[in-house]
Amino acid sequence: MVRETVTKLVAEALQKIGLEGEVELEHPSDLSHGDFSCNIAMVLAKETGKNPRELAEEVVQNISEHEDIEKVEVAGPGFINFHLSEDFFTEQTAHVLSQEKQWGNSDNRKGETILLExxxxxxxxxxxxxxxxxxxxxxxxxxIMRTTGANVIPLSFPSDVSPGIAKAVWGVLDKGWEKEVTIEKIGKAYAHGVQRYDEDERIKERIDEINKSLYNQEKGTPEWEVYEKGRGISLDYFTQITTKLGSEFDELIFESESEIEGKKIVTKNTPKVFEESEGAIIFRGSKHGLFDNVFINSAGFGTYLTKDIGLLSLKFGKHSFNKSITVTDIEQKHHFELVKKVAEFVEPKWAEKSLYIQHGRLGLTSGKISSRTGNVPLAEEILDSVEERALEKMAESGREKGKETAKQVAIAALKYAIVRVGMGKNITFDIESSLSFEGDTGPYLQYTHARARSILRKAEEQRDDSVNRGGLAVTNIERLLYRFPNVLAHAAKEYEPHYVANYLSELASTFNTWYAHEQVLDGSTAQGYKLALTQAVATTLKNGLWTLGIEAPEKM
Structure with missing residues (x-):
């Protein structure tokens, strides 16, 4: 790849003048400053006592010529800027067209297996x-990880045994809904159980009894019958909504399994790692800069911490992998710090191979989305509201109408608003701005892709499969296109999808600016290359949107 080529040329130039150092390349934010920029001269100037700009000039003088590089120049206090050649960009455009669905993929992490929960x-x-x-x-x-060649095993860890579930089971029975259990009634029964648990001591005792019976898997009771029905309905609902969002899971590991496993581990490691305290078993996190926490409560049940320790044991028992990644809410950061600290004492490799990534929280600015329960809006309510507004906006703008396209636009608006923000940062979702077909939004990227496809359809009879520039100067589009594989690799390395989102936004904006000033179907000798660029943009947008879980409609 050209990045490796430029890095090697700089390293060789340094060697010629008796220096060495770690060569790092960046893409200048201003495309007029070149395609790669290197600050090695400024770094080494401190060591050598030389003027950084003069040292940069010396490095440039010793950089060998290469067919992929048009020129190398010194800028500012000592940056070394590289401008790639026209031939390189022409070859890259042809490469994009030849790769199609595979464009952007690499083998950076080939041979690695990653569990992603x-x-x-x-x-x-x-x-x-x-x-x-x-x-x-x-x-x-x-x-994103799959584009780098890794074998990724997506899994989910449903909570199927907890005090909250006992409250829902009690609520169903109290309402007399055991013969007509639905996901809506489950939600209402849970809210009813939570309220009554805090109001009535006798009901609290009864729910605690139900919780104990569910943990102990006491079958053949009315409570167990409601539990099994509710569990099945909840799992069907989970599959339905995650499928709508574009997700599939290779495996589900349930808390009812991990609680049993976790209790065995905690008991086995008491008093070596854990200690008894007032009838419970705890971990003294305060000795390690964390908090003291209960792992097995006085009733004999494993807490969420114990379940997560049990989950680690089950993961490592079932799979052979390089890394286990868990995506969690920022509010759970301290919880998983405890889990990882305990893992260090119980089985060090569990801690070494486990990574917990926290994301921020989503806030809604629009009053148009409300919840049937009056509390936090549900995912389906948000999706339905956004889809309905997407249909309205598409009708207002005269764009392609249809429920399927509206669904794709709605999901794009939501997902892009989330993935464009860095991990750990809070997210603000505004239904109107996120559904806009202009600016930094998912629908804007979809519209740009559809526009490119429309141009290609119009030119179907005039297509020229040869990639001949026809005198067309290098465009800013080309200076972004070739970066796509590196953007994906960087996003995978940093576990940051927003790098892909930001790149696609810049590419779409650059293409639309170019299209506003350039007639593509002009019959000139450059028309074939302009169409090739248009196709390369469409391919990159489609592949990039796919990595973000967003579909790219052919028409809008």
């Missing part, structure tokens, strides 16, 4: 806006 639901509770964030970022990471 995301979208873990609380059964007996509907999918809410927090799950949308986790799913969008988790699915994007799955797809």
């Amino acid at each position: 995301h979208s873990s639901p609380n059964l007996f509770k509907p999918f809410h806006i927090g799950h949308l964030v986790n799913n969008s970022l988790g699915e994007a990471l799955v797809r």
Whole structure:
């Protein structure tokens, strides 16, 4: 790849003048400053006592000529800027067209196996806006990692046993809904159970009894019958909504499994790692700059911490992998710091191979999205509201109408608003601005892709498959296109989907600016190359949007 070529040329030039150092390249934010920029002269100037600009000039004088490089120049206090050649860009355009669906892929992580856990639901509770964030970022990471050649195993860790589930089961029975359990009734039963649990001591005792029976898997009771129905309905609902969002999971590991496994581990490592305290078993996190926390409570049940330790044991027992990645909410950061610290003592490789990535929280600015429960809006409510508004906006602008396209636009608006923000940062979703067909939005990228496809359809009879520039000067489009594989590799390395989102936004903006000033179907000798560029942009946008879990409609 050209990045490696430029890095090698700089390293060789340094060697010629008796220097060495780690060569790092960046893409200048201003395309007029070249395609790569290197600050090695400024770094080494401190060591050598030389003027950084003079040292940069000396390095440039010793850089060998290469067919992919048009010129090398010194800028500012000592930056070395590289401008790539016209032939390089022409070959890259042809390469994009030849790769099609594979364009952007690399083998950077070929041979690696990665477990990627995301979208873990609380059964007996509907999918809410927090799950949308986790799913969008988790699915994007799955797809981005796959473009680098890694074998990615997506899995989810549903909570199927907890005090909250006991409250929902009690609520169903109290309402008399056991013969007609639905996801809507489960949600209402849970809210009813939570309220009554805090109001009535006798009901609290009864729910605690139900919780104990569910943990102990006491089958053949009315409570167990409601539990099994609700569990099945909740899992079907989870599959339905994650499929709508474009996710599939290779495996589900349930908390009911990990709780049993986790308790065995905690018991085995008491008092070596854990200690007994007031009838419970705890971990003294305060000795390690963390918090003291209960792992097995006085009732004998494993807490969420124990379940996560059990999950690690199950993951490592079932799979052979290089890294286990878990995408979690920022509010769970301290929880997983405890999990990882405990893992260091129980089985060090669990900690070494586990990575917990936190995302921020989603806030809504539009009052047009409301919840049937009056609390946090549910994922389906948000999707339905955005889809309805997408249909309206498409009708207002005279664009291609249809429920399927509106659904694609709605999901693009939501997902892009989430993935364009860096991991760990909070997200603001505004239905109007996020559905705009202009600016930094998912629908804008979809529209740009559809526009490029429309141009290509119009030119179907005039297509020229040869990639001949016909005298066309190098465009800013080309100076962005070739970067796509590196953008994906960088996003995978940093676990940051927003690098891909930002790149696609810049590419779309650059293409639309070029298209506003350049007639593509002009019958000139450059028309064939202009069409090739248009096709390369469409391919890059489609492949890039796919990595973000967003579809690219052919028409809009």
